[in-house]
Amino acid sequence: MLDKDFVVLDERFRRYAMGNVHIEKLWTGSRWAEGPAYFAAGKYLIWSDIPNDRLLRYDETDGSVSVFLAPCNNHNGHTVDLEGRLISCEHRGRAVTRIEHDGSRRILADRFEGKKLNSPNDVVVKSDGSIWFTDPTYGIDGEYEGDFAISEIGACNVYRIDPVNGSVSAVITDMVRPNGLAFSPDEKLLYVADTGLTHKVGCSPDIRVYPVASDGRSVGAGRRFATCDAGLFDGFRVDIHGNVWSSAGDGVHCFAPDGTLIGKISIPEVVANVCFGGRKRNRLYICGTTSLYSVYLNTQGALRPKV
Template structure:
């Protein structure tokens, strides 16, 4: 090495060190500035609204700026296999907002529209696929919660106010499928799934026993023990309030009309969403939190699974998942399976922003991925002409995103 080459090498080393020091110092100053700005924001105004990883906060509305990512930043693959279920180059869209509590989405393949419940507003809403128009579909709805469509395309609704399950026939008439069990009134049917054998399976927790989503019990009932609430206010003349008489069970409506108890409160307290696997050999049931009038511990935000026998008897009962992700309880509500048997569950993570939305599980109970929403999600369903669009009823809004899979079963 010549003397000149040695001097050139020494100068290069000094410049490289200076560049590294400058970079580190610059990053430190930048980080401090960002921290200071964050502190200033925390001191001068309210916390930013629930949002995603994007800055400024993302606008999900139809008029919001489009995402510029190949993968939507709020569709998160926890397991690599989720890449086969999530659709790249598509974005989560808020289709509508202005609800009080959105629930029970169901897709009409014949009408090519999405139906869902706005429980406190006592109405059902409809989003039409051809023009994206939203309208009131049915009012009053008897504070309906879960909806679905059977294999004949008839709408099924679980009604809080009337404590019954109703089917709307093609000729426009309504048939009451169930309103009692062994002579006792149901609590407040919540969610329903049709079976190919012509039966309907539904859950019956007590959540309709409150003013906001239905009617409290008559004076002295479990959800109105003091009798201070008047359940007749706001109801038609002649309305007769009931009292909670049954545990929180799951039932099967036989094609003959007979109602059978299939899951007891001891097995799944406060059952909420339910769905079948694509082959109808498994039944998934979500157990949510303690409801009005519960005297026991109530549900713990878990999902359970049963084997369904050819005689419709349930066996091999076990916990499918506790729905705890990264130490956060992602309480389940509505459930749907895709054609591969993966379970898509709505997530209520409360104030843990970034964990509400949808969780996706393999048939073995392994977490595959998540969809983050800026609101608590109550229920989901697959729809669209190809049944490859996931609709999400979330608090005040309706969201949708295309997937790379299809929903199993009707509704």
């Protein structure tokens, strides 16, 4: 029997929600939990507590939670690159940075065409080593998650950092507030959430999907993939079957590759982001507003295709 927190909206969801599996509340005490990233070699997860200006670390081996980095320039989203290094979106730093193998911080991007970035929000690394990130204004809108400032760019875009020369190019410029993003398992599609409803009345709370060009450096015209029926989408991940597991106001929403909402996982807090982890990549970590949750699923997080 499925736990009551698994909400089946389409029979396809039953394949992924296993019986006798329950939502686990692992830790609480943050102000705004975000940006989870899993390190398989160390068996731990890191995530942001943005207003408290710290990164937290959950150790799978003993369930302990500790401070990974503080202060941290109000980190938001994270990912792990091809060499196992942490890539971070800094609100207060207004930059995408990387923690090197020796522990030093390196700025990968902090400007576009000579102007300061707004406040990088979420980030993903493609199999060719390129780094794609979103740049809304949430970190400069006030003093709570960063430092107040006026946008120099005057727009909120999705950018790509070239893995060879480090150049920054705008790949999506038609969104109000681009937020979470992820590639399909074959990297032929790029999904991006737009949370522009926070700033523009009537902006549809969508995840949009863009075809990736054959050269892997740009995208074509986007289309609506899904619309949120509970709050806003934020961060999300894609599994090996191409399903999109997204944050929402009432928990986690699961969308089939055709865009159908097939199920939900109810969480008693607004969810900001999720991440697959665990030894088999079948444990979904969930960042609620104040807490870290997890649940085991009958699927696995997608791996980057080999190049």
